[in-house]
Amino acid sequence: MSLLDRIRARFDRNKVTLQLDEIQALILRARPEPYVGIHAMLHITDAAGGRALLGELAPHIPSAANWTDDLDAWVGVAISHAGLQALGLPQTMLDTFPIAFRDGMAARAAALRDTGENAPEGWEDAFTDRKCHIALTIYAADDAALAIAKDKAFAALDAAHGVVLVGTHEFGADEHAENPFGFRDSISQPTVRGAGVAPQPGQEDAIAPGEFILGEDSETGAPVAMPEPAILAKNGSYVVLRKYDSRxxxxxxxxxxxxxxxxxxxxxxxxxxxxxxxxxxxxxxxxxxxxxxxxxxxxxxxxxxxxxxxxxxxxxxxxxxxxxxxxxxxxxxxxxxxxxVIRRSSTFGPRWTPDVTSADDTPDARGLFFIFISARAYDTIEFLQQEWINxxxxxxxxxxxxxxxxxxxxxxxxxxxxxxxxxxxxxxxxxxxLRGGEYLFMPSLPALQWIAAAGWQA
Structure with missing residues (x-):
């Protein structure tokens, strides 16, 4: 039984209380196993051109409502604070986002304990100087499906005015879904209350949806603080993206x-x-x-x-x-x-073997994109880096x-x-x-359309 089939068996549409049709599928949908994909980092030099590209991409981004369908590939889009600025959002709206998001990951290096060999000075160019405005991710079940999805997305990018591709990285893993060290990855995922999926044996009770989805009640009984206006924030979430070379x-x-x-x-x-x-x-x-x-x-x-x-x-x-x-x-x-946190990490490079030695540890040879999603993403990653990790x-x-x-x-x-x-x-x-990363905001599907249409000007 495939991973998707196993999740389908635990899904009951009658227990759905979230607005799944507004939430990007990448937030609540498990990746396939095996999987392939690509991360693309985009930089906006013209606000209107960037918004037009979002408008072209939005119809290709599936919602969490159809996650039980057989999708060969799907797209996810997240935007940095610098990206929202470049898209033309008014400063009054930008100022309602969390301080850490406004700072960006590189500026939070001290809080993240990103020093020494992990310091921003050694990061890849795509993640320096607030270049990463839009992170575009495509997951696919196989190479053929990925090629079709890439052609559509990159055709839209090629036709866009004022958007520059500053970095790409393909990734993938076989049916064992191993990380670079040969261990099966992303086994333990939280169950989100209201998404219609029952917890697996041994899991804690489903966690309040507001821990992951903006506008919903959190574990405290109330939503976490949300950017304004509501159309921009509701049913979105925050994303932490960190790229690592694995030695x-x-x-x-x-x-x-x-x-x-x-x-x-x-x-x-x-x-x-x-x-x-x-x-x-x-x-x-x-x-x-x-x-x-x-x-x-x-x-x-x-x-x-x-x-x-x-x-x-x-x-x-x-x-x-x-x-x-x-x-x-x-x-x-x-x-x-x-x-x-909801983890959507992706592995790149050859599969692990015991004969690999330190002489093989060249830049970009093997590694992973550590990606997680949470309504408290920035507080969480900084807590984890300060206390549980370092x-x-x-x-x-x-x-x-x-x-x-x-x-x-x-x-x-x-x-x-x-x-x-x-x-x-x-x-x-x-x-x-660490080779780079960024703090990102993953808007709802209506919010993406609202940004694309410059809805704040209405």
Whole structure:
């Protein structure tokens, strides 16, 4: 059964309370497996030309209402603050957006802990000087479908006046949907209340839609602050886009430096991620991988960490446990539901193999676009970067950083609880180097048409 078929089986249209026909499909629709696609970064030099391009693209952007249809490809569009400026939105409207969005990602480097090798000074050109005005994403089921969708989108771009293509990157993964390090990716996604999809076994209750969709009630019982006017903001959301080069060879070399046994290398990698490469969680199969479990969506999220308080099964410092504590007792308390995000990450480069070495870690060889969607996106990413990724205080590990996505200015360590004494694995380096990114706003479909028509002039 395909991923889409599995989601269809949990969908009940009678339980839909959201205005799905106004929400871009990319927000609530899972990508296909396997998938291919392209990210394109556009820069606007003429407001009217940029608005005309949005008007041409809008009919090709599916809504979340038809996500159960068989779509071979679909488009998503998000706009930066600099992009909204370039499109001609009045300053009074621009000033109603969150401060972090107005600043842009590069200007928030200190809050994001994007220093050293992750600093904006080393980013790719498309993400410097507020160049990225529109991020256009196409997901497709196969190369043929992608080619058709690309031809339509780029024909509109070629015909547009005052819009410049400043960067593109194709991506894709096979039916295993692996990240660059060979681990099944994007397994755990929150269920959005009112979208009509029932939670999977082991998931928390569906999360309030206002955590993801502007204008809906959040976990606090009220909507989060929304830009004005309502036509611009309602049923939109915010997007964090961060492009990483993955140092797969350095990761392989690190594992080999700790043990010459391939099985033990695999086990250490699983401890660092919190799951085996198949996606099977350590909490359900501590001693060995179980590919059948990893591939079963009815079981691979049916766990929490309540019975593993000491982290003897899944270390507290493991990447997946940091990013989704699942009921763990944290030293620094936080509402975990408020920090849940919808992930739409995309992988690029060859599939992982154990023979890749650090000599193969050339720029743009392998990596991922870390993309997530949330009505609190900027507060969330800055919290995650400051606390859960680049510190360890919340799990009583001091300065210990995330072993997979943390920035390590100097070689760090990874702690594995054990009896009689915990193990400390030294030599962890930066395995994912940031190459650029931006804070984006994903408008509703009516809002895109309103922007295209310069509705504020009416």
């Amino acid at each position: 797969v060879g350095a990761f392989n070399d690190f594992l080999k430096s700790k043990t010459t046994d391939p099985d033990e290398q695999h086990r250490l990698a699983a401890k660092m991620f919190g799951r085996w490469r198949s996606g099977a969680p350590l909490s359900l199969t501590p001693d060995h991988d179980d590919p059948a479990l990893g591939a079963d969506p009815a079981r691979n999220n049916d766990f929490d960490f309540a019975g593993d308080e000491r982290g003897l099964i899944c270390p507290h410092a493991a990447h997946t446990r940091r990013m989704n504590p699942r009921g763990s007792e944290l030293s620094i308390m936080t509402d975990q539901n408020i920090h849940r 510190r360890g205080n919340f799990i009583d590990l001091g300065t210990e950083r995330d072993p997979i996505v943390g920035l390590h200015p100097e070689p760090g360590r990874f702690t594995i609880p054990a009896d009689p004494a915990r193990k400390r694995i030294d030599g962890v380096t930066t395995f994912n180097q």
